[in-house]
Amino acid sequence: MKTAVEWLVEQIMKHDKSFLHFYGAEIEQAKEMEKEQIIDAYETSHISMMTAEQYYRETYESNTRI
Numbered sequence: 001m002k003t004a005v006e007w008l009v010e011q012i013m014k015h016d017k018s019f020l021h022f023y024g025a026e027i028e029q030a031k032e033m034e035k036e037q038i039i040d041a042y043e044t045s046h047i048s049m050m051t052a053e054q055y056y057r058e059t060y061e062s063n064t065r066i
Contacts, residue, residue, distance in 0.1 A: 003038075005030045 009027055011018045044055055
């Protein structure tokens with residue numbers, strides 16, 4: 001299964017092969033951040049009674065407006 005970051009990079013690379021060359025460090029950082037978020041969500045799910053949807057809303061929704 002691909003992560004969202006991996007999928008996005010794959011889609012961009014279809015149109016711009018130089019993307020990885022220019023943004024490789026940022027991509028790796030985004031992958032690491034995504035990994036930490038997945039681990040945090042998993043760990044939180046084992047100690048909390050909140051649903052995955054509640055966890056997402058409280059953790060990310062207010063911070064993801066682009």
